[in-house]
Amino acid sequence: MKQSLIGQPAHRKEGRDKVTGQARYVDDLTFPDMLHGVTVRSPIARGQLRGVQFGEGIPWHEFTIVTAKDVPGANCVALILEDQPYLVSDTINHPEEPILLLAHADKYLLEEARRAITFEIEPLPAIFSIEDSLNRKELIWGEDNTFKSFLIEKGDVNAAWAHADFIVEGEYETGAQEQLYIEPNGMIAIANREEGVTVWGSMQCPYYVHKALIKLFDLPPKKIRVVQAVTGGGFGGKEEYPSMIAGHAALLAWKAGKPVKLIYDRAEDMAATTKRHPSKTRIRTAVGKDGKLLATEIDFTIDGGAYATLSSVVLSRGTIHAAGPYNWPAVRVRSRAVATNHPPHGAFRGFGAPQSIFAMERHLNKVAQTVGLSPEELRRRNFLQPGETTSTGQVINEKIDLSSLLDRALKLSDYQTKKTRFAEFNASSSTERKGIGFATFMHGAGFTGSGEVYLSSVVGVEATETGKVRVLTSNTEIGQGSFTIFSQIAADALGIDFSQIEIAQPDTANVPNSGPTVASRTTMIVGKLVESAALGLRQTLVAGGLLGERYSADEFAEACRQHIAQHGALKSFSKYEPPPGVHWDDEKYQGEAYGTYAWAVYVAEVTVDLTTYETRVDDFVALQEVGKVINPVLAAGQIEGGVAQAIGYALYENVVWREGRMVNNQMTNYIMPTSADVPPIRVYFEELPYAYGPSGAKGIGELPMDGPAPAILNAIEDAIGQPGIQTFLGQIPLMPETLMKAMTAGGGND
Amino acid sequence: MRAYLPEYELKTPANLAEALRLFSDEPGVWRPFAGGTDLMVLLEAGKLTHTRFVSLWGLPELTGIESHDDQIIIGALTTYSQMQAHAALRAEFPLLCEAASWTGAVAIQNRGTLGGNIANASPAADSLPALLVYDAELELISANGSRVVPYNGFHTGYKTSVLRPDEVIKTIRLPRTTAGWRQHSRKVGTRKAQAISKVCLATIAHSENGVVQAIRLAFGSVAPTPLRATATEAVLKGQPINAVTIAAGRAALLNELKPIDDVRSTAEYRAQVAANLLVEFLEMLA
Numbered sequence A: 001m002k003q004s005l006i007g008q009p010a011h012r013k014e015g016r017d018k019v020t021g022q023a024r025y026v027d028d029l030t031f032p033d034m035l036h037g038v039t040v041r042s043p044i045a046r047g048q049l050r051g052v053q054f055g056e057g058i059p060w061h062e063f064t065i066v067t068a069k070d071v072p073g074a075n076c077v078a079l080i081l082e083d084q085p086y087l088v089s090d091t092i093n094h095p096e097e098p099i100l101l102l103a104h105a106d107k108y109l110l111e112e113a114r115r116a117i118t119f120e121i122e123p124l125p126a127i128f129s130i131e132d133s134l135n136r137k138e139l140i141w142g143e144d145n146t147f148k149s150f151l152i153e154k155g156d157v158n159a160a161w162a163h164a165d166f167i168v169e170g171e172y173e174t175g176a177q178e179q180l181y182i183e184p185n186g187m188i189a190i191a192n193r194e195e196g197v198t199v200w201g202s203m204q205c206p207y208y209v210h211k212a213l214i215k216l217f218d219l220p221p222k223k224i225r226v227v228q229a230v231t232g233g234g235f236g237g238k239e240e241y242p243s244m245i246a247g248h249a250a251l252l253a254w255k256a257g258k259p260v261k262l263i264y265d266r267a268e269d270m271a272a273t274t275k276r277h278p279s280k281t282r283i284r285t286a287v288g289k290d291g292k293l294l295a296t297e298i299d300f301t302i303d304g305g306a307y308a309t310l311s312s313v314v315l316s317r318g319t320i321h322a323a324g325p326y327n328w329p330a331v332r333v334r335s336r337a338v339a340t341n342h343p344p345h346g347a348f349r350g351f352g353a354p355q356s357i358f359a360m361e362r363h364l365n366k367v368a369q370t371v372g373l374s375p376e377e378l379r380r381r382n383f384l385q386p387g388e389t390t391s392t393g394q395v396i397n398e399k400i401d402l403s404s405l406l407d408r409a410l411k412l413s414d415y416q417t418k419k420t421r422f423a424e425f426n427a428s429s430s431t432e433r434k435g436i437g438f439a440t441f442m443h444g445a446g447f448t449g450s451g452e453v454y455l456s457s458v459v460g461v462e463a464t465e466t467g468k469v470r471v472l473t474s475n476t477e478i479g480q481g482s483f484t485i486f487s488q489i490a491a492d493a494l495g496i497d498f499s500q501i502e503i504a505q506p507d508t509a510n511v512p513n514s515g516p517t518v519a520s521r522t523t524m525i526v527g528k529l530v531e532s533a534a535l536g537l538r539q540t541l542v543a544g545g546l547l548g549e550r551y552s553a554d555e556f557a558e559a560c561r562q563h564i565a566q567h568g569a570l571k572s573f574s575k576y577e578p579p580p581g582v583h584w585d586d587e588k589y590q591g592e593a594y595g596t597y598a599w600a601v602y603v604a605e606v607t608v609d610l611t612t613y614e615t616r617v618d619d620f621v622a623l624q625e626v627g628k629v630i631n632p633v634l635a636a637g638q639i640e641g642g643v644a645q646a647i648g649y650a651l652y653e654n655v656v657w658r659e660g661r662m663v664n665n666q667m668t669n670y671i672m673p674t675s676a677d678v679p680p681i682r683v684y685f686e687e688l689p690y691a692y693g694p695s696g697a698k699g700i701g702e703l704p705m706d707g708p709a710p711a712i713l714n715a716i717e718d719a720i721g722q723p724g725i726q727t728f729l730g731q732i733p734l735m736p737e738t739l740m741k742a743m744t745a746g747g748g749n750d
Numbered sequence B: 001m002r003a004y005l006p007e008y009e010l011k012t013p014a015n016l017a018e019a020l021r022l023f024s025d026e027p028g029v030w031r032p033f034a035g036g037t038d039l040m041v042l043l044e045a046g047k048l049t050h051t052r053f054v055s056l057w058g059l060p061e062l063t064g065i066e067s068h069d070d071q072i073i074i075g076a077l078t079t080y081s082q083m084q085a086h087a088a089l090r091a092e093f094p095l096l097c098e099a100a101s102w103t104g105a106v107a108i109q110n111r112g113t114l115g116g117n118i119a120n121a122s123p124a125a126d127s128l129p130a131l132l133v134y135d136a137e138l139e140l141i142s143a144n145g146s147r148v149v150p151y152n153g154f155h156t157g158y159k160t161s162v163l164r165p166d167e168v169i170k171t172i173r174l175p176r177t178t179a180g181w182r183q184h185s186r187k188v189g190t191r192k193a194q195a196i197s198k199v200c201l202a203t204i205a206h207s208e209n210g211v212v213q214a215i216r217l218a219f220g221s222v223a224p225t226p227l228r229a230t231a232t233e234a235v236l237k238g239q240p241i242n243a244v245t246i247a248a249g250r251a252a253l254l255n256e257l258k259p260i261d262d263v264r265s266t267a268e269y270r271a272q273v274a275a276n277l278l279v280e281f282l283e284m285l286a
């Protein structure tokens, strides 16, 4: 038997192809006779479409032109609520909404044609803010502009206010954020009545696209085939929107009778596709003078944009994470996702949690200040302990010790020494201020509540006569390393070499539905299924007397060969079963919200420049408990990348909206941090194995998005703390322009 | 790529004379194309309205850096990388080299030219404040001959200049008259690299016994063109550097700037930070 591969820095399965340029992304693929497609979009936020004008000088007869009238099935993107059309038929609900599609063999002429189309639109008043939506300034969706609302209640919140020593209130706001995967979206489709519809493209979730195309074309499932091409990043941005693009490419291909390639450039991708939901949170907290948290009331609202898309589930995760890793005797969380005339906001790493965690982690620093405790002491007195319950009443039965985790993070970052040193520095410097701050948080892995049970994922493994084993899942490699992790898990379970594992490219014609590649579920949930399918395959060989307890690679290959000779094939499938004792009440929002959580303490050190009001992050410590690290290089990569992305969220990435449209939709003006703006990110792991993850692993993909923004703003507060500044430090992105206002106002009312 | 490529034409003349003939035979029809780092961005976005270009790239008359006793002459096609590698420029005109080091990143610095930065006339261009404080002159050439004009005054408004459609910038001349001056510059961009300036400052000054003998101040991104802040200079000149002078300089500058709100920043921020940058320099000088 070989040494275990778990915990080893195995090389990336697809790495060689990527660095040598062999990997084929969707824009590298071509088909004979292929046309190019473009989407013609609404220039305004809301209105009634009255007509389309095709300008002079374009040979329109050469073009394939698709409008809502050409849709063979239902004109809606099948997801949760079916309210979003593929193409506008009469009402326009957001800027950049797709109205018409064009295809032509000459992609340059296609651009000319796109510019030559104008729409006659009767404008309607539009709304762009959470307030206007809540106040129903215009009614733009349903009966109350509300896609979804939740209420979580634990204990008696109303009774707590009376005997609180302090009541602390605060308001917090977070902005939109663009996923900014390196490869813009794109799809190629071949579609006709005889063969059905096949699409190749950049995506996270092949079976989401599959489901959407079934409805759009009204075809049986087996007539639809979705193949993931090598994908250059997703971050949630390729969770739901690819269903739209695949549908558009397929509609064009269906009408043209030829393959159609539809690729977005960066400007279109940024302006038209989804972003992180902006949010507003109000928190009111009762606390005793001993620093014991007594109760909290959280009001959490997210801007869903013009259609429901995934807002209800984003809201759900944000709602459940809102109370943080604290032992609240009483909690009430009221939340809602509201409609505005922005393009729909969607999935993005963290999925609602970064928004509500930002609010709570900023708020607790305010609570600490009010009570007169240090931020760390306040948290220590209130951390969730094993046996205590979360806001949904979930009993913590892991042996997590958040106080020790906090102690270790503060030690690793030299927190106390720096506090003292920075205080001295700040008293003497006239040009800079330094500060240090942290955030403590948790992130639930896998789908929320009964989500995984509904998904009911299936994974397969299949052996060849030469002893190679293919892993069959619909989970995509999007740069995060899932193919490598699956290979490590399968090789380990089978006791064979890493190189003997192959991962099938996700293709709905060949792989079972193992669910979407989202929600930090791929390693933990799907990886566990890979492990059990692989163990099942091995068990088949052992039970058949073909394999002993210990075996060489040759013996394994020989056993496979013999089994295949006798039975024709050697396959093993594994289906998701919920861990025992997991209950979720969807009505009351009570129970085991997630199978498990990863726990973390992040510490940020900053310098604020008093001349330019710029903030620089100088050092960053990310300490987390993740069950088991399967691959230390990939795991650290996830954390480092997530922290960098969250530094952007906190300080740089400001979506500038005008009349509901993103106007800084280029990388020159939408500012993501570069390597020059990101500090050393020091990553540390702790491991408390989770019984239902492969070798004990929990999900970690989204976790690093949650903590940096509040840690950084807490550090900024530590650096420039002066009365009245707190209101300005309740919002992200915290741009130098805002910080200038905060610092020159020299107060304001808090 | 959003441009309709068949509409575009790029000629590559054998020499400068041939290029200038094209510009003078059909004035306004042909435009120069140097490193292309501004033009290609517009082309890709489908926003390059002009369609006929003459490539200047490689024309020897427009390249190279020459040192003379009284001035350094920089060919218009000189790239940011070439400027940074030039010892005399680095020693005597460090603000220009510093600005070159801030421009884009290495790829852009290998291709973008100083002539292109001037002609493109972005108010946010990073090298232009340095040219203003060094009292640079430009040699403009056409088929009918050449003329030398002061760089200060070259831009007549937002993206307009004294350059005629038949002319190109041939060289940029820096008089060697500022040895011993205190030199300082600072870029405040949207991030540390690959950033467009929200405000930038280039300044040189000469002080004795705590009194400002001479000062030149120039800012980017605070007006429709790169701005030489002469009114503020006048307020500071001859004054002892103390709190009163600093406050007067600050007030004069806030009067002189004409910043705007745009997607990158606000007028208020630009004004405030420009003033802070001035104060920072004056405090260094004290």
Ligand SMILES: Cc1cc2nc3c(=O)[nH]c(=O)nc-3n(C[C@H](O)[C@H](O)[C@H](O)COP(=O)(O)OP(=O)(O)OC[C@H]3O[C@@H](n4cnc5c(N)ncnc54)[C@H](O)[C@@H]3O)c2cc1C
Residues within 6 Å of the ligand: B031, B032, B033, B034, B035, B036, B037, B038, B039, B040, B041, B056, B076, B077, B102, B103, B104, B105, B108, B111, B112, B113, B114, B115, B116, B117, B118, B119, B120, B124, B125, B126, B127, B167, B168, B169, B170, B194, B195, B196, B197
């Ligand atoms: C990614 C990126 C980052 C950038 N970052 C910065 C930055 O940080 N700071 C900054 O200031 N700029 C920046 N730029 C802008 C650009 O690099 C500079 O303005 C550059 O100096 C332009 O020179 P060029 O030779 O490439 O000009 P081109 O694009 O070739 O031409 C620009 C304009 O100048 C005209 N022109 C060029 N040469 C002459 C001449 N000799 N005579 C007359 N007209 C002429 C052309 O007709 C055209 O109108 C950046 C650009 C990119 C793409």
